[in-house]
Amino acid sequence: MKAISIIGGNTFKEAVRDRVFLGLLLFAVFVSGITLLAGQMSFGIDSGVLINSSLLAMTLIGVGVAVFFGAQLVLKEIERRTIYTLLAHPVARSEFVLGKYVGLLLTLGLNCFFMALLLWAALSLQIRGFHPGEWVVLTAIYFLFLELSLLTAWTLLFSSFATPVMAVVFSLAIFAVGSFTEDLRALARAGHAGLPRTLALATCYLLPDFSVFNISSRAAHFITVPARMIWLNSAYALLYSGFLLLMTIVVLEHREF
Amino acid sequence: MNVVEAEGLKKHYHRRKGLHRNRQLALHGLDLQVGEGEIFGLLGHNGAGKTTTIKCLLGLMRPSAGRVRLLGAEMPASRVLKSVGYLPESPYFYQYLTCRELVTFYAALAGVPASQRSERVNSSLLRTGMLAAADMPLRKCSKGMLQRVGLAQAIVHGPQLLILDEPMSGLDPLGRREVRELILELRREGATILFSTHILSDAEQLCDRVAILRQGSLAAAGRMDEILQVSQSQFELTWRQEGSSPPLLSGARQLAASQFQVQVAASQLWQALHVLQGAELISVQPLRRSLEEVFVASTASPTSASQLQEAPQ
Known part of the structure; x- marks a missing residue:
């Protein structure tokens, strides 16, 4: 547990000292500023547009951080041989994987927190006060964090065996496919009954369903979500990510350095 | 342990x-x-x-x-x-x-x-x-x-x-x-x-x-x-002799003005010491091999790297 927190802290330090991360944060400030300015200058733009565009910007930046940093997490350690000194200490490979994952989650958490603050400031200026429905915006940000955690687990798995470029490509493909899983399922169900349909459906259920985390339209209209949905989504992200991390550990246990 | x-x-x-x-x-x-x-x-x-x-x-x-x-x-x-x-x-x-x-x-x-x-x-x-x-x-x-x-x-x-x-x-x-x-x-x-x-x-x-x-x-x-096993077959003798006469033992190298050194086989050691009786004997040392000599001898390999490769699987 201690090794996980030490490696996690170091991974977090690596990310926040990276110019790309700082650039993404600056971009987040820029996007929030533009949205806020547009809201102030135009009567036609309401808080819903502000929430929608901010959540979209948060998703894009979050995916950028998860994929860009996640893809390099394991392979960079192997290529630069920093893993030698790390694993020559009392650190299990599972602790190494979990430490890396925790470090990147901290980075994503900081990113989400920072952007949530900007959104809250923009919303406060827009509606000049506090709307009780704003809690759903927080829930939407929490769901986004769960979505990014799941994507990071996929990226970490790819990073354990593929080159960084391939890991980026695979991760973006998983994100794209996972965002339309519901449509893919509907398409599979529409087919003729038989083995191909069963296989297509099984594949759809194996793929992550990122759409369950997307509640931006509810948030934009301040429509609260049931507590059950929060629990189910949390459990889904936790179990799925746990399974992917287990796979990553298995891959690394069989690797030699 | x-x-x-x-x-x-x-x-x-x-x-x-x-x-x-x-x-x-x-x-x-x-x-x-x-x-x-x-x-x-x-x-x-x-x-x-x-x-x-x-x-x-x-x-x-x-x-x-x-x-x-x-x-x-x-x-x-x-x-x-x-x-x-x-x-x-x-x-x-x-x-x-x-x-x-x-x-x-x-x-x-x-x-x-x-x-x-x-x-x-x-x-x-x-x-x-x-x-x-x-x-x-x-x-x-x-x-x-x-x-x-x-x-x-x-x-x-x-x-x-x-x-x-x-x-x-x-x-x-x-x-x-x-x-x-x-x-x-x-x-x-x-x-x-x-x-x-x-x-x-x-x-x-x-x-x-x-x-x-x-x-x-x-x-x-x-x-x-x-x-670096101490060799028992070779010895190194160092001595000082007076005057500017040639070294008392043939094959010796001059270390200083009147100081000489030579390597002799063990079988010739007593004979060499007898010759040096009139000189000031500084040291008689068995010869050591350097690690480099041992290394070169040990790593001079008859097997080539390709011989280490086994048949394709």
Whole structure:
């Protein structure tokens, strides 16, 4: 547990000292500023547009951080041989994987927190006060964090065996496919009954369903979500990510350095 | 007690060549023992298997066969690594950290309590000559500085066993001397040190015992004095003679104005001493082989690398 927190802290330090991360944060400030300015200058733009565009910007930046940093997490350690000194200490490979994952989650958490603050400031200026429905915006940000955690687990798995470029490509493909899983399922169900349909459906259920985390339209209209949905989504992200991390550990246990 | 024990250590690598997968033998049933408090040198050409041996010892690689015990525990055993310090060959560290941050990171991983960490980090940086540059980012460090920081992280937790892969590489002569002194100092403090090197003079000056690897096999191993066995067949005589007459023994070389030296066979020693009766005899010494001679003789291999490759699988 201690090794996980030490490696996690170091991974977090690596990310926040990276110019790309700082650039993404600056971009987040820029996007929030533009949205806020547009809201102030135009009567036609309401808080819903502000929430929608901010959540979209948060998703894009979050995916950028998860994929860009996640893809390099394991392979960079192997290529630069920093893993030698790390694993020559009392650190299990599972602790190494979990430490890396925790470090990147901290980075994503900081990113989400920072952007949530900007959104809250923009919303406060827009509606000049506090709307009780704003809690759903927080829930939407929490769901986004769960979505990014799941994507990071996929990226970490790819990073354990593929080159960084391939890991980026695979991760973006998983994100794209996972965002339309519901449509893919509907398409599979529409087919003729038989083995191909069963296989297509099984594949759809194996793929992550990122759409369950997307509640931006509810948030934009301040429509609260049931507590059950929060629990189910949390459990889904936790179990799925746990399974992917287990796979990553298995891959690394069989690797030699 | 043996601190390091390797028995029948074998390692195969699988290399792809087109559609074929060739199995290449990197270690051939290597047996190695390092006793407590010893300085042990692992010598050999590039590709002889030094780094592979070290990686197998530390559990970074799984041996294809054989067993490894470190500090009495069967490897791989994560808890034993708490008492082991390791410096990899040409170390590369996290560029975004400073030297102090890096050593602190490894001290924490090795389990140094937070209350002692700062003191231990400063002490190890001081011992490796890096305290003045402690807050320098690693990306600005020279190769020699990285080597020193690598040593600092290896000793920060006061390990019982130090495994150093080419610890002198990248260091200037002064740096090498300092590292040699540090290794001797650590041994005096009770540590056991195993290191690989190409620099035979360092091994000759430091090691109690050495093992010479050739293509993954042990070509020679033993105590330094056994390896450099004192020859009983050759002796070196040094004497001083008065006047400017030619040397009393033929084949002698002049060391100073009236001082000469010659090497003679054991069978001719008494005869030579008889000739030198009128001269001032300074020394009679049996000849020692240099480690370089032993190394060259041990690593001159009749087998080529291609012969080590087995049939494609």
